[in-house]
Amino acid sequence: MTDLTVCHLYPEHLNIYADRGNIAVLRYRCERRGIGFTVAGCGPGDPLPEADLYYLGGGQDRDQVAVSEDLAGKAGALRTAVAGGAAVLAVCGGYQLLGHGYRGHAGDEMPGTGLVDLMTEAGPKRMIGNITIRCELDQGDPHTVVGFENHAGRTHLGAGVEPLGRVLHGNGNNGSDRGEGVRAGRVIGTYIHGPLLPKNPWLADWLVRASLERRHGEIHLDPLDDALELEAHRVAERIAASS
Amino acid sequence: MIAFPAKVAAARAAAGLSRRAGAGGGTSLPGKLLLRMAPDAISRLSSRISGGVVVVSATNGKTTTAKMLAAMLEPERRLCRNAAGANLGSGVASALIACRDADLGVFEVDEAALEDVAPALGPRVLGLGNLFRDQLDRYGELELVAARWRRISASGPWRLVRNADDPLVAGLPGGDDALAYGIDDPSVALPELPHAADSKWCGACGSRLRYDAVYLGHLGAWACPACGNARPRLDVAATSVEFDGLDGTDITLRTPLGERRLRMPLPGLYNVYNALAAVAMACALGEVTLERMTAGLEVFGPAFGRFERVSIGGREAVLVLSKNPAGANEVIRTLAHDPAPKRLVVALNDRIADGRDVSWIWDVDFELLAGGVQSVWTSGTRAAEMAVRLKYAGVDPDLVRVEPDLAAALDAAVASGTGPAYVLTTYTAMLELRGALTRRGVVPPYWEAA
Numbered sequence: 001m002t003d004l005t006v007c008h009l010y011p012e013h014l015n016i017y018a019d020r021g022n023i024a025v026l027r028y029r030c031e032r033r034g035i036g037f038t039v040a041g042c043g044p045g046d047p048l049p050e051a052d053l054y055y056l057g058g059g060q061d062r063d064q065v066a067v068s069e070d071l072a073g074k075a076g077a078l079r080t081a082v083a084g085g086a087a088v089l090a091v092c093g094g095y096q097l098l099g100h101g102y103r104g105h106a107g108d109e110m111p112g113t114g115l116v117d118l119m120t121e122a123g124p125k126r127m128i129g130n131i132t133i134r135c136e137l138d139q140g141d142p143h144t145v146v147g148f149e150n151h152a153g154r155t156h157l158g159a160g161v162e163p164l165g166r167v168l169h170g171n172g173n174n175g176s177d178r179g180e181g182v183r184a185g186r187v188i189g190t191y192i193h194g195p196l197l198p199k200n201p202w203l204a205d206w207l208v209r210a211s212l213e214r215r216h217g218e219i220h221l222d223p224l225d226d227a228l229e230l231e232a233h234r235v236a237e238r239i240a241a242s243s
Numbered sequence: 244m245i246a247f248p249a250k251v252a253a254a255r256a257a258a259g260l261s262r263r264a265g266a267g268g269g270t271s272l273p274g275k276l277l278l279r280m281a282p283d284a285i286s287r288l289s290s291r292i293s294g295g296v297v298v299v300s301a302t303n304g305k306t307t308t309a310k311m312l313a314a315m316l317e318p319e320r321r322l323c324r325n326a327a328g329a330n331l332g333s334g335v336a337s338a339l340i341a342c343r344d345a346d347l348g349v350f351e352v353d354e355a356a357l358e359d360v361a362p363a364l365g366p367r368v369l370g371l372g373n374l375f376r377d378q379l380d381r382y383g384e385l386e387l388v389a390a391r392w393r394r395i396s397a398s399g400p401w402r403l404v405r406n407a408d409d410p411l412v413a414g415l416p417g418g419d420d421a422l423a424y425g426i427d428d429p430s431v432a433l434p435e436l437p438h439a440a441d442s443k444w445c446g447a448c449g450s451r452l453r454y455d456a457v458y459l460g461h462l463g464a465w466a467c468p469a470c471g472n473a474r475p476r477l478d479v480a481a482t483s484v485e486f487d488g489l490d491g492t493d494i495t496l497r498t499p500l501g502e503r504r505l506r507m508p509l510p511g512l513y514n515v516y517n518a519l520a521a522v523a524m525a526c527a528l529g530e531v532t533l534e535r536m537t538a539g540l541e542v543f544g545p546a547f548g549r550f551e552r553v554s555i556g557g558r559e560a561v562l563v564l565s566k567n568p569a570g571a572n573e574v575i576r577t578l579a580h581d582p583a584p585k586r587l588v589v590a591l592n593d594r595i596a597d598g599r600d601v602s603w604i605w606d607v608d609f610e611l612l613a614g615g616v617q618s619v620w621t622s623g624t625r626a627a628e629m630a631v632r633l634k635y636a637g638v639d640p641d642l643v644r645v646e647p648d649l650a651a652a653l654d655a656a657v658a659s660g661t662g663p664a665y666v667l668t669t670y671t672a673m674l675e676l677r678g679a680l681t682r683r684g685v686v687p688p689y690w691e692a693a
Contacts, residue, residue: 012443016379018605020438024635060384066449128380129599148600150380194602198631228634231627231645239593239624 002216003036004208007051010059010067011041014094017150019057021195022091025204026053032224035208044070048077053087053211056094058193064093068110071097075113082115085214087186089207091196095181095189096120096153116184117158123174126152130240131170131192133180143202144168146236147194155191157182164190169240186210199236201229247287250280255340270329274336285332285363288339289348292323296348296364297524298357301372301406303570304517305330305351306546308372311521313349315531315539323348328546331356335364355382358391361399368527370404371396372520374411375460375569376441376606378598385411385441404523406516407475408462410442410452414472424479424523425464427497431484431512432456432463437572438606447472459512460569479523481515488581489550489561494518499526500533507540510550511577513570548673550577552663553686559663560653562676566597566669568606574667575611584615586664588656589633590623590649590672597669601625604632613637618659620644620652623672650679 008023023039030037040049044067059067082088090098099118102110112120128150136142145165154174157163163173164181172180172191181190188207190196197204205221212219254277258269277284289296299308306328313322323345325338330353338350352360354374361369371392376385389411396403396415403417408425436443436454442461445452450469457463466473478499485493489510496503496518507518518540525531545551548564565571578585593601609632616638621629626647634640646652649672656664668676680686 016376016384017600018602021602021605021632021635024605028635060386062386126383148380148602150600194600195605198605198635199628225640228627228630228640228643228645232625232631235625235627243599 001036004030004211005051006039006053006055007049008039008041009054009056010043012043013063013067014057014059016060017058017092017193018195022197025197029204029208033222048074051086052214056090056097058092058094065110068097071113072111078113079115082187087207087211090189091193092151092191095191098189102153116182116187117161118155118182120153120155122152123154127171127175129170130243132168132237132240133165134168135165137206144237145192145200145203146233146240147192147196149191151191164188199229199233201226247281250277251340270327270337271333273340274333277340278332278336285336289364292345292348294347295367297368298350298352298361298364298366299370300352300354300357302354302375302377304372304513307517307549308520309349309351310546311518311540311543312524314543315525315536316347320347321345325350332360335360354388358395361395366401368404368524369401370520370524371412371415372406373409375567377567380598380600402527404527407477408458410446410465413475414446422478422523422527423475424519425477426458426515427477427480427482428484429456432458445470445472459573479519479526481519484515486580498522498533503533503537505537505541507543509545511573513573555657555685558657560657561663561665563665563667564673565667568603571607575608579611584617586617586656586660587619588652588666589619589621589629590668591625591629592623592669592672593625594671596671601628609633609636616642618642620646620656622646622649622652649676
């Protein structure tokens with residue numbers, strides 16, 4: 001049987017923006033299609049387990065600092081897993097940890113994994129609000145992603161690193177270059193929560209396919225009835241456009 | 244230079260105008276005006292209240308706790324209260340403007356506004372109930388609110404009353420006369436810390452807390468196995484808690500004044516916490532008998548929109564405010580006390596007072612309701628989003644209808660069967676709903692109801 005394994009990194013610490021909603025959506029969309037789905041948590045001190053998809057959520061500043069050293073110690077294993085075809089979804093604080101690190105107001109530095117060439121530093125004011133971006137993960141197949149952002153960090157991508165999408169409404173990575181998130185192969189990072197996946201079911205399916213490729217090759221996913229999800233998406237898009 | 248009394252009179256006149264213009268009850272506007280003219284208005288007006296002031300703050304339960312305390316005090320005292328729940332500085336000032344001859348003030352204050360408002364009010368007793376994650380886009384992280392509370396509780400001459408069961412509150416600095424309250428009945432404990440638990444780590448050393456009993460969210464009998472930090476001794480406690488479905492709750496109340504068995508006409512463990520907070524604050528005031536405390540709790544009617552029963556065309560609807568994960572989880576747990584399948588309206592708004600960010604609904608355990616739903620209407624500005632949440636919680640999508648118009652959703656739910664329809668709403672949705680019901684003459688306006 002086709003099956004997908006998820007490693008949820010630091011579920012006790014990084015869960016502030018309803019991250020379990022993202023996991024619930026991945027589970028639902030797999031199980032509806034007869035794809036087995038298992039989640040294993042991975043906390044501080046635990047060895048990084050093998051998985052098809054690694055999930056990193058957002059946390060309070062204190063919790064993020066508490067796990068950052070530990071995660072930096074797992075960076076090598078994570079890089080090996082990604083080189084071996086694993087996918088990564090990192091949201092908000094987890095997204096910041098994908099990069100080289102986070103420089104705070106006082107010049108304090110929190111280490112990152114360096115998995116992707118990006119750097120984050122604290123900005124003067126939190127960027128809070130509804131957000132819509134346009135992205136084209138597969139050429140010729142554009143979509144919008146809707147959700148909510150709430151972050152003090154300004155993230156800057158290294159030269160040649162692609163954002164996840166272009167901001168239509170909201171702030172995105174830094175409020176100035178209109179980029180939002182990052183996409184590097186099967187690694188996705190984004191400030192968008194809400195949670196991210198319930199209102200953006202195509203992105204959930206993209207992640208499921210990307211994660212399955214490692215062991216199962218290219219997989220066709222039967223369409224599901226997404227009428228409610230798409231209606232929620234439309235409403236969110238409208239609210240983001242008017243706020 | 245306009246004299247202070249003239250400014251107060253002008254602000255008072257604005258309240259009347261606002262009400263006559265149909266713009267609400269003037270629960271915030273007059274105070275806002277007055278504070279603009281006289282920034283020290285709160286301390287000037289509150290210092291005139293001969294018997295002093297009591298302040299309660301918490302993420303959840305402020306309005307109900309203040310109303311319970313008022314029910315204990317009201318037979319003997321003339322109270323000044325911000326009863327309609329306008330709990331920022333503007334709401335407190337508006338309440339002070341409205342009452343001229345009170346001899347005791349009972350105010351609920353927003354947890355984030357406490358640092359500014361409490362020193363101005365200079366309360367005799369400050370009651371701090373609980374801290375849960377709520378409206379992250381507005382309040383910021385819980386840690387920031389907790390830090391504000393640490394500053395405020397260390398600074399005042401008041402007598403502190405604190406919830407011993409909340410690790411974020413129990414350790415707040417207070418004097419030797421501080422009182423602690425909590426629940427002491429493992430038979431009503433949860434099997435484990437719920438998903439939305441906000442405080443799992445010791446505030447002193449950062450180790451993972453151990454719970455001998457979890458009562459609600461992260462509230463319970465906690466201890467740190469590493470540094471010995473633990474729930475303080477309870478001065479006021481509830482033991483032998485028994486739920487009678489959604490109709491009431493029996494508790495044994497243990498206080499410095501003695502012990503009493505009593506029945507509250509309110510469901511849910513969170514109301515036990517509200518009652519304990521009110522009793523502990525009454526004890527801290529030191530002028531209320533145990534008989535008066537018990538009597539106040541036994542006759543208590545719910546604060547507006549808190550399991551409030553209304554009759555619509557001869558059928559019943561129960562209005563339930565559910566505005567953050569911890570509060571909504573308790574509402575759902577309480578509904579589950581009654582196993583009969585229910586007709587529900589779940590209204591989710593994303594206006595500023597609700598929090599623009601609606602991701603919190605994913606931290607609510609709607610899964611507990613999945614098997615107990617007869618039919619459900621989702622409503623509000625984010626009606627479809629709510630429907631998605633219920634779908635992933637395991638509610639059969641065929642039972643879910645999306646009706647953004649709240650009055651229409653309510654009518655459909657009420658008309659579709661006998662027995663009460665349960666209406667769960669966020670804050671602004673509750674105000675809208677009450678507005679619609681007031682226009683129909685079903686309920687009094689909110690500024691008179693509380």
